Amino acid sequence: MPAPDAHLTLPADLIACHECDLLQTEPQLAPGETARCARCGAFLARNPPDSLDRSLALSLAAAILYLIANIHPLVGLEMQGRRVEVTLFEAVQILWKGGVEPVAALVFITALLFPVLELLMFLLVLVPLRLGRVSPRLATFFRLVRSVQPWGMMEVFLLGMLVSLVKLSHLATVVLGTAFWATAALIVVLTLAARAFDTRLLWQAPLPGALR
């Protein structure tokens, strides 16, 4: 696979906007500041304080919350003395058996599989970084995190759950499960973890070409 020469002669603080391709110098950012493209206003970079420690702590918390959110039942329904409770996975199974397999698969991927993949790969990147080991393999994992991210839709799922509970509330008593609150917390923690991570930490490793 041919690799283009990195422009090592260019000033290191020169960056191209990923939305309009304008070349510009990256400003020195104080902790907490963000940089935006001078022409189109796209988000360019952020300098989050204590990036590694915070994002690692938050994503470990997210991992624990994810387990709680999937072991315990999400919601329950009481109707004439009968009680039904489901976990997310059971909900997907019921949908699958109901004959709409594509929809069941879509829900499984977007609400269960991709969030956990995103979390695992994020941890796979963060832990070695925290231990001070930077390897080019991390970049591969990080690329996977990036490609999986738009498909994890737990916040949409939570809103969908609320809508359906309102629809049901007039015909039966709705019981919010442990997992409901765990999912709500998980969304907040996961968003904060992603925000706290400074992607530039990954690229501090010397270029493979420069080692030779």
Added chain:
Amino acid sequence: MSCHVCGQLAGLPEGGAHGLRCPRCGAPMHMRKPASLSTTWALIAAAVLLYIPANLLPMMVTASLLGSQQDTIMSGVVFLWQSGSWPLAAVVFFASVMVPLLKILALVYLVASVQRRSRHNLIQRTRLYRMVEFVGRWSMLDIYVITILVALVQFQGLATIQAGPAAVAFGAVVVLTMFAAMSFDPRLIWDPLTDTASPRPPHD
């Protein structure tokens, strides 16, 4: 040329940018996303076709002691409105009817204006693209509503809910429009600016 993933800048080697990899993170590199416009067109067309059954066919089938009832997306919204929860009715209407439609229209406008190499409203069009990208995922709302309803309402003999054929079509519309938004390269919007300075062949 800059890398999509890590932002590394690299010089374009002679012989064109085919099968290149980023020297820093190893991601595939290209000047612009390959075949961006034709891919986006194809995905939009597929989404438009599926948008029709998604709205006309029943989304869910409720069977109860009183008989069975079929609901489309719109009748679900109307039901929420009439039962007094109008903020939720508005949210569902917006997420499942307006967003897919506006998204398809916005993408058609973006792709068409890039093909005409328009130089107008560059910033507005970039913002529009950002909105399309951000808002797309919220259309999944109705799919999740169905999931929970089907899973919970399984009181044999009293009431059961099953997902209808529109759910599959609707899910496909959401996924297709998301892929369409991803395959569109917003940098194409700005390319006509360099037409006079340094003429280069169209990227598509």
